[in-house]
Amino acid sequence: MKIHKLCLEGHHTRARRRRRGPNVRDNGIGIPLEDRDKLFQPFFTTKPTGEGTGLGLSISDEIVTQQHGGTISVDSEVGDFTEFTVRLPRRSRAAGGAG
Numbered sequence: 895m896k897i898h899k900l901c902l903e904g905h906h907t908r909a910r911r912r913r914r915g916p917n918v919r920d921n922g923i924g925i926p927l928e929d930r931d932k933l934f935q936p937f938f939t940t941k942p943t944g945e946g947t948g949l950g951l952s953i954s955d956e957i958v959t960q961q962h963g964g965t966i967s968v969d970s971e972v973g974d975f976t977e978f979t980v981r982l983p984r985r986s987r988a989a990g991g992a993g
Contacts, residue, residue, distance in 0.1 A: 915964065915980035924972035933968060958982065 932938040934955040939948035964982035
């Protein structure tokens with residue numbers, strides 16, 4: 895998939911003080927509803943055999959949720975866009991609450 899336009903947007907508003915992170919949005923072909931529930935499963939890919947491992951989003955999800963206590967979500971409209979939203983706690987678990 896080609897990314898025609900990529901927007902990175904950090905959110906630092908008062909309403910989001912405890913969790914913040916980037917939104918990444920493209921204006922590509924979108925992700926069909928039937929594929930969205932599988933996106934973060936290891937080895938899920940829509941690419942032809944041999945062109946992808948299907949590990950990128952599952953690894954990203956593990957890093958964000960398990961290692962940092964955050965969330966990662968996706969919103970998409972077929973034919974219009976896909977947007978991933980990452981939310982991380984202000985203080986990392988790894989930092990022991992300091993930082």
